[in-house]
Structure formats: C-alpha cells, structure tokens
Amino acid sequence: MCRLIFIILAMVVAFHSQAAGPPASLKYLDGHFDNDPDAALTVVMGKPLKEYNLDEYRGLTLKYTPEKAQGIEECVAKDSQSAVDKEMSYRKGKLYYAFLTLPITHDGKNRYLFYLNQTLAKGDKVILIYMCGKASADKIRKLIKK
C-alpha cells in the first residue's frame, strides 16, 4: 500500500516537473499594452473556440517600436529554450518569425506561440499569438493557412 502511494506521488511529481509554467511572453498578452493606443489585443476563451479545438486564444498586434519589439523578442527567445518544437527565422540578426510548441500544461493541453516582426519584411507591425487547447500542431498550421 505504502509503495503504491509513493508511486502515485512520484508520478504526480514527475508529471508536474514535465509540464512547465506559463510562457514568459504571456505577460505581453495580459493587459501589458492596455494603455497603448498603438496596440490591439484580443482574448478569446471557451465556447467560441470550441470548433478549433482550442480553449484560449490571445493575440497582440502592435505598431513596431524597437524597444517594445526587443522586449517581446527576448521573451520569445526565452520561451524557445523550453519549447518542445520550434520554427524560427532570423533576418538582419533579428527574430522575424517564430512558431513554438510549448510543453503541455499540467492538465494535458497543448500550447503554441507565434511571433512575427513584419518590419523585417513588408509591414510595420509586431504580432504575438498564444494558443492553448487540445488542437495538434498540424491543426494549428492548417488554421493559419486558411
């Protein structure tokens, strides 16, 4: 009985250590730019995302300034270190595009992070997106290519 209890507790601890905490970039998607007139943040949770097999969507569109972009880029780079899968592209020594698959949450949900700095192509915006849910990475790729 004791052994069983210890095995269960060890499994719980192992599961916890595998599942990581919130990504560093999430702070920019949680009211950080609420007072910025050049920012647009959308947060959608629950029912509206059901058909996409997602529970949470947070997206930020921000007019580029070097300071803001640098802060976000640093957080994305930090998150990329713990990502289980990543696609990252650099231009002129700066992060242009990133698609990170983050470690699953403690309740078994997948998490994805997108970053785009349009000023390194044609545009003047920085986009940061966080998604969380049961949707697979392939489904997310199809979603962005609709």
Add this chain to the structure above:
Amino acid sequence: MNEKELLSLIDKYFQGETSLEEERELRRSLMETDSEHPSVTEAKAVLVYVAMAATGIGRSSKKADTYGSSMMGSSSMIERNGGSKLRWHRWSVAAAVAVLIAEFGLPMFLNNDKSLCSTMIACRIDNSQETAFNLISSQLEAVGYASDEVAEEVLDGLVLMSEY
C-alpha cells in the same frame, strides 16, 4: 493478592478486559508471587515479551511481533503502535487522494465552460465576437503568410545546398 485473585486477573488480562491500573497491579503481583501455576508462568512469559516489545528488544522478527500481538490481546502499548501505523496509512491515503484531486479534479472543474471574448483596440474595450474574430483572422493571415515565406526560404536554401 492471593493466587485465586491473581488467576482471575490473568484471565481478565487475556480476555482483554483489564484496565491500565489492573495491568500494573498484575505485573507487580506476578513479580512477587511464588505460584508455579501454569497460567501464572504463561502470564509472566507474555508480560516479559510485552515489556521487551515495548522497549524494542527482540522485535527483529515480524513473526514474533504477530505472535506477540495475538498473545497480548489488550496490551495498550501494542494497540498504540498498531493504531499509529493504521493512522499513518490512513493519512497517506487521504494525502494521495487530496493530491490527485488537486492535480486533476480541480483544474477540470474550474476550466469548465469559462467563456470570454474581449478585444482591446487603441485603449477601447470591445466585447463583440465579430471584432475579436476579425482581429484573429488578420493576425493569423499575417502569421500564415510569414510561415509560407519562411518555408519557401528553407526550400530555396535546400535547393541551393543540393546544387553544391
């Protein structure tokens, strides 16, 4: 205490009906008595075993412990040990169940059907789903375009490498 009283107390002890005070009295009487009655000898042996078990001497064998426990009947010391073991097991099981509920049950319960649709554009809040999904589609479109572009670059790079 005469032999008759002593034998009566021994019977009471083996039936597990003695109080702590009576057990102390029994130990005292057994030490003082010269009786060679088989019940007295047996009681002496059992009480010596109880004393050894209580001080940890001679508890190396689990078998002896089991034997001792069955022989001791109402021995409060052994009951206390057994009781604390049982309590420990119960607490462990309760703790494991609590951890599992906190780990899996609560998040499932708390995440149940929590809906939100909010957009903040230029410091103004808009809670309409249409606005949120318009912004989402523009964000996904931009990211999808960049993703295709990056994929093409990677392919071009691979083609160049293969040409070399």
